[in-house]
Every structure is written in structure tokens, then in C-alpha cells.
Amino acid sequence: MIEIFAQLGDGFIACLHPTTMLMLLLGIVVGLLVGVLPGLTLVMGVVLFLPFTYKMQVTDAIVLLSAMYVSGTYGGAFTSILFRIPGEPIHVPLLWDGYAMARNGQPARALGWTLVAALVGGLLSAVAMVMLTKSVASFALRFSSPEYFAILVFGLTSVIALGSGSLANAVIGLALGLLIASVGTDPIYGAARFTFDMPIFADGIEFLVVMVGAYGVGEVLSRLERGFSSKPLATISSTKTELPSLAEVGQVKAMLLRSTVVGHIIGIIPGAGATVAAFVAYGLESQFGRRRAQMGSGVVEGIVAPQSAATASVGGALIPLLALGIPGSGATAVILGAFMLHGIQPGPQIMMTSSAMVYTIFASIFIGIAMMCVLGYFAIRPLVKILDFPEAIVSAFVMLFCFVGALAIRSNVTDLWLMIGFGALGYLFERYKFPIAPLVLGVILGPLAEESFMNSMISFSNDWTVFFTRPIAGTVMALAILTLSLPIIGLIRNRRKPSGPPSAPQLSSVGGAERVLTPEA
Amino acid sequence: MNVSRREVLVGGSALAAMSVVKPAFAEEYPSRPIELVVPWGPGGGADQLARKIAQLGEPEIGKPMPVVNIPGGTGATGMAKILANPADGQTAAIYIADAHALLAGKSPRWTMEDITPVAVLIQAPSFIFVAQDSPHKTWDDFAKAAKERPGALKVATLGFGSVDDFTLSFLGSKGVKVNQVPFSKPSERYVSILGGHADALYEQAGDVGSFLNGKQMRPLLVFGSERFAAFPDVPCSKEAGFNIALPQFRSIIVRGGTPPERVKKLSDALQKVAATDDYKAFLKEQFAKDDSFIASDGAGAFVAKQLDDMKAAIKQAS
Numbered sequence: 001m002i003e004i005f006a007q008l009g010d011g012f013i014a015c016l017h018p019t020t021m022l023m024l025l026l027g028i029v030v031g032l033l034v035g036v037l038p039g040l041t042l043v044m045g046v047v048l049f050l051p052f053t054y055k056m057q058v059t060d061a062i063v064l065l066s067a068m069y070v071s072g073t074y075g076g077a078f079t080s081i082l083f084r085i086p087g088e089p090i091h092v093p094l095l096w097d098g099y100a101m102a103r104n105g106q107p108a109r110a111l112g113w114t115l116v117a118a119l120v121g122g123l124l125s126a127v128a129m130v131m132l133t134k135s136v137a138s139f140a141l142r143f144s145s146p147e148y149f150a151i152l153v154f155g156l157t158s159v160i161a162l163g164s165g166s167l168a169n170a171v172i173g174l175a176l177g178l179l180i181a182s183v184g185t186d187p188i189y190g191a192a193r194f195t196f197d198m199p200i201f202a203d204g205i206e207f208l209v210v211m212v213g214a215y216g217v218g219e220v221l222s223r224l225e226r227g228f229s230s231k232p233l234a235t236i237s238s239t240k241t242e243l244p245s246l247a248e249v250g251q252v253k254a255m256l257l258r259s260t261v262v263g264h265i266i267g268i269i270p271g272a273g274a275t276v277a278a279f280v281a282y283g284l285e286s287q288f289g290r291r292r293a294q295m296g297s298g299v300v301e302g303i304v305a306p307q308s309a310a311t312a313s314v315g316g317a318l319i320p321l322l323a324l325g326i327p328g329s330g331a332t333a334v335i336l337g338a339f340m341l342h343g344i345q346p347g348p349q350i351m352m353t354s355s356a357m358v359y360t361i362f363a364s365i366f367i368g369i370a371m372m373c374v375l376g377y378f379a380i381r382p383l384v385k386i387l388d389f390p391e392a393i394v395s396a397f398v399m400l401f402c403f404v405g406a407l408a409i410r411s412n413v414t415d416l417w418l419m420i421g422f423g424a425l426g427y428l429f430e431r432y433k434f435p436i437a438p439l440v441l442g443v444i445l446g447p448l449a450e451e452s453f454m455n456s457m458i459s460f461s462n463d464w465t466v467f468f469t470r471p472i473a474g475t476v477m478a479l480a481i482l483t484l485s486l487p488i489i490g491l492i493r494n495r496r497k498p499s500g501p502p503s504a505p506q507l508s509s510v511g512g513a514e515r516v517l518t519p520e521a
Numbered sequence: 522m523n524v525s526r527r528e529v530l531v532g533g534s535a536l537a538a539m540s541v542v543k544p545a546f547a548e549e550y551p552s553r554p555i556e557l558v559v560p561w562g563p564g565g566g567a568d569q570l571a572r573k574i575a576q577l578g579e580p581e582i583g584k585p586m587p588v589v590n591i592p593g594g595t596g597a598t599g600m601a602k603i604l605a606n607p608a609d610g611q612t613a614a615i616y617i618a619d620a621h622a623l624l625a626g627k628s629p630r631w632t633m634e635d636i637t638p639v640a641v642l643i644q645a646p647s648f649i650f651v652a653q654d655s656p657h658k659t660w661d662d663f664a665k666a667a668k669e670r671p672g673a674l675k676v677a678t679l680g681f682g683s684v685d686d687f688t689l690s691f692l693g694s695k696g697v698k699v700n701q702v703p704f705s706k707p708s709e710r711y712v713s714i715l716g717g718h719a720d721a722l723y724e725q726a727g728d729v730g731s732f733l734n735g736k737q738m739r740p741l742l743v744f745g746s747e748r749f750a751a752f753p754d755v756p757c758s759k760e761a762g763f764n765i766a767l768p769q770f771r772s773i774i775v776r777g778g779t780p781p782e783r784v785k786k787l788s789d790a791l792q793k794v795a796a797t798d799d800y801k802a803f804l805k806e807q808f809a810k811d812d813s814f815i816a817s818d819g820a821g822a823f824v825a826k827q828l829d830d831m832k833a834a835i836k837q838a839s
Binding site (some may be wrong): 041142143144145187188189199202203333336337340346375415451455458459461484 | 672712718
């Protein structure tokens, strides 16, 4: 233990080297920007920056990329809360409560809470990372396809939370999302599905196109219909930054800790990253949290849970990367690539042979999180001011970023047409009060779930019971089934006593969902 | 401005003269940086090779070679990009066995006529690996277990329709029948045997170098007609009675129909690259054959033979 502290101390000193500090700052700023720009995902941002690191020292390169990774899990919170455009898939859960809170006239408070969540989640997770890297690394090895599948199923069941207005609508949206995700070449046997002999469909529909279209373009279309009539924010709220008081944070400390632990563990699991962490943490809170009934109406829990889990997943994801050479997420896969390009293969031996570098990276995560929150604190005020711009102008820029983002994926103009199509779909969904979130969730998690399901089937000779008999998979599955059955049980109970008034929490949850899905309705 | 007829004539003939000269300018190859398309994501084997070639090749070719990653569709998306460009040698691509395997499948999106191999840069044999603590001490143990319980042993591969699939199906037709479990992400593939979820792994040694050095994995069998120098105790597939060798190869191609003198020029530059100590060290790191390099005069035949070998393996297996 003492040895760890000594090495971490050396790491902090190494971090103070001017070029390393510069890289750290650059990474944080770029990560925030990448997070803010919808369509330019965190993974894509890290990919775009990878070539710049070829000529750098390996430590500087990794510090730069992991700093981008950390702040990329935070930057998107701004656009999610202020404009209802998630900069990252990570921030889709944030927009349900965050945007609702902003529309309730408290955007600065919502952003203040994300800052606290990112700070606490990130730092606690970083401490765990330093303590556990050696021992926990082997835990990741116990996860195989059935476990991944169980976790993804649990992620998909959080759909119940997303559409508390109508379970049927949510499930329809989810099914549609899964259908869209199945377009393209089947990942296992290579069969062409719904491709209509068009090359663009053969490569599948990128979830980004769906996400940017349905949320970004759809939102602009809805605003267009209303004639850009919303009031400038200044008239309905103050733009002062509002950090929650210590007492307020104290009230949610259990939830904050729970989400951080969930985020950290999901980060450790190879294949699941910040996005899954955010969804699962939100799902947990909306099913088992203290204020589960109000989730979606702009409560603190709905902001803090996904944000702290997302930032905490970074510390988790770096553990298997460094200790086993196994990336726990898309961004860490790129960081692994950066290691290899510098001739270093992370793995158990790296802790022995290059421990100085490992601890410098650890230290940079701590400094990076602190730096990110300071930048975030000062960025909140100017960013909230953007809402004072005429809505038409902001919308024009949103459209611009949507197009840039959709084109950046694979430089294919057909993606733009697809995005416009999904924009129209998103608009119709909003118009007819269908929740968009389950659709997007299906598109993002569907392909992952399919691959892990098929792998499990192949591995275990088509024995579907493995999802329930293996201890970890079984536990997660049980949790998923519980999540699914809770609202149904509630429904039956309400039917039994038709004379009585509907129970209060359920009413407010319906109202909350309505408000999120159709903010100005 | 007064322009006399004479001036116009002079100007016109000057223009005519320039247009005559122009083809001579075009002979300057490369006239601008050569775009090097990597149809795979950054960080992988193909990408590492491209970056190496771009770095070492610039002084030899006299122009930079910017690397462009276009992943997707087992290399098909990037291939579409190169086939859309003119056949002038200004766009090249890294072409590897995994993409080549698509040509052996149904309805490939390009044919051998669409590409001109410039040079083969890496040839690395494939291995069967197991975790260090695996009960299978030798290939014979493994083959015996597979024969006793056909299809019970799990081998992690890249996916169906890949070189991995061809080779393992071929083994299956010869009595060593295993259950192929496809993992498209390399990391999951490696975890599967380290965590004991699969019994073995089909892979090239360069991709799991750290696991080999860290004593977490060990090879059981190398595919080919001779043993691999770095693992003198590991039998080759020919000794074990399987006449199959579908090595991983990574080459550089340009579009079919590119003028031969340009292909030659590019190939000559790459030959110089391959002779550098830097490149030889790179081959060692990748556990590739020391004599991997094949210039343009032999590259086409090599790539064509690989396809024939793949087709033969499929035919044998089916």
C-alpha cells in the first residue's frame, strides 16, 4: 500500500512536466469540445487525435488520449441539458431529467449537479483504479458472452423507465430500434439483412445517424413547427452557476456512491463502456431509487446517477486495459492502439516493466478530472448564455453540427439522407407523443446484444439456460426480470381496484414523462 | 486591350505546345502525396504496417504517404474507396488475407482484376494457441481430445467465412472437429482463452506477442510446412498430417489497370524500405517471416495463389 502511494507521488511529479501538463490540458479541452459537438463521439474524437500522437512520447500520448476520454464523458452533458441534443450516446439518459430541469427554469442548477457528479464519480473511481488495478484485473476474465448478454438485456429493460407514459409505446419504439439495428450484414454468418442491394445498407445503419437525426434534427423540426417561439431563457431563469451545497450533496451521497460503483464495475467489464454505465445507473435509480416515481420530471437523481456512472466508468475501463491489455470500451480500444503503435503492449508485465508510466497515467487522471471540473465551472455560464440567442440561430447551428457529425462517420452522403429521414421520424414520434429514447436505445445496444447472444449460443451448443445458470449472468438476468415485472405488477394492482384514484406516484411519473418527451406541449 | 491575330496564333500554338508537353509532366510519378488507405481501424496490425511504411517510405518515394483509415465490412468499405479513384497509382491500400478471404465467398464486392498487388510486405504463419495453464500440453493432446469428443472443444476465431474458418473447417474434415466461436473484437478473442471460456485460439503470434512474452499463452501448432524459428519445439501442421497453410499476409495494392511502370516504381521504393534494419526489426516484432517481402513481379502471383489455396481448403472441408 505504501509502495502504491510512493509510486503515485512520483507519478504526480512526472505529470508536472510542462509537455505532459500541456497534453493533459489539450486533452481535457478537446474532450469537452468533442463531447459538446453532437455527432462527433468520444470514440471518434480519440480516433481523430490518434495520428497526432505518433510522434509524441508514449506517456504524453496516453495522457492526452485518456484526458480526452475523461472529459468526453462530461462535455456532452451541456448540450444534453441545454438543447436536448446529447453530444454523446452517454448523455441520452441525462437529457430526460436534465432537460426537464432546464425547462423548469434551472439549467444552471442541472449543470452544477453534473459537475459534482462527474467530479465525485471520477475521483472515487480513480482511487479505486489505483488500489485495484492489480487484483481486480483478473475479475474481468470471468466475463464471457452470456454475462455480456445479461448485462445488455438489463440495459434494454431500462426502456421501461424511459417510457413510463405508456409501456406499449416504449416497447414499440424499442422493437423499431432493434429492427433498424439489424439492417446490414449479419455479424456472425455474414447474411445480408434488409439491404435492398444497396452498399450503404450492407454496412449497416450507424447508430449515430439515428441518434443525431432523431434527437437533433427532430428537435429542430419540432421547433420549426412552433415557429421558434420559445422565450429567451433570461426571462424565465437566472444564468448563475449553481453548485449544490454540501448538505444537498450529503442527501444524495448513497445514490452517488451506488452509481459510481456501478459505473466503475461496468467500466471494468470488457465491451461495455460509459454508455452502458449511464443507462444502467439511470435504470437502477428509476427502478429502485428513493425518488423513482419522480424520475424523468427533472429530479437531481436522474442527472447525478448517469453522469457519475459515466465518468466513473473511465477509471474502471483503464484497469483491464493496463493490467490485461484488454480494452473495456471503445475509447480504451483506441488507447490500446496508441500503446501498440509505440511498441508497448499493455498487460500484466507492464506493471513491472513500466510502472513509472502507469502511475504517471494514473496521476494524470486525477489532475485531469480536477482540471475538467474547473473548466466546466467556468464554461457553464457562457454556455447557458447561448440559450439567450434567438432560437432560430441556435437551431441553424444545431443543424450544421448534425450534418457535419453525420458526414464525419464514414464520409458518405447517403448517411445525410438517412439522418434527415430519422429526423422526420423523430419529429413524428414527438408529435404523436411516442418516446424516442427506446428507439435510440435499441439501435445502440441491439447489435452488441445480438453478437453476445449468438456467441453464447455457439459456445454452449444452443443451450439457452446458460444465461440463468451461470452465477454472474443469472444474477443480472434476475435483476432484469425484476425490473420488467415491477411495472406490470403495479398495473395489475391498479386494475384490481378500479374505483380508487390512481396512486399519486404513478400519476406524477406519467406527467413527468410527458413533460420530458414534449417539453413545450 | 488590343490583341492581334498574330499574338493569338502565337498564344494558341504555345497552348498547343503545352498540351503536348503535359503528358510528359504526368510521367512524374508520384506527382503528389500517395494516399494510403487502411480498410481497418487504427491501432490494428494493418494500421501499424501502414504507419511504418509511410514513415520509412517517404524518403524513398520522395512524397509523403498520408494514412487514411476507412474501417467497415471486413475491409470492403475501404476497398470501395480505392476502386472509386482513378487507376493512377496515387491511391494505394493495405490489403490483407482477411479481406482477401471475401473473394472466396459468395458475391464478393471486387475481383482479382480490380486490384494490382504492388508488394507483399508481411507474411506471418497462423498458430493454435492455448492458455498457459491449459490441460492440453501438446498438439497431440489437443487433437486427441478433439477426436474423442468431436465439436466439444471451443476455438476462438475472427468469424465465419474468414481464413480462420477455412483452416479449422479443413481440420474438421480431417477428423479434428472443433466448435468455432467467432469474436469480431480481438480483445474478446484473447479474453476468451485467458478466462477459460474457450479452449484454444486461432491467431498470428504477432498479435498476442505480449501474452506469449508474459507466459499467459503458448502455441501448440503452427500452420505451414516447416516449424517457426521463434518456437522450435512447436510442431508444424505438415508434421501433424495437415497439408494446409493460409498465412496472414499484408500487402500493398493499387487499382487494377495502373500503368506498370508506376507499379514498378512504387515496388522498387518498397523494396528499399524492406531492406532497412528498422523494417527487419518490425518483422521480428510481428513474428513474421524474415523473407516476407515479395516485389511487384511476384506479388500478383502470390496473392492469386492465396485465393486458390483458400478455395481448395473450402472445397476440401465441404
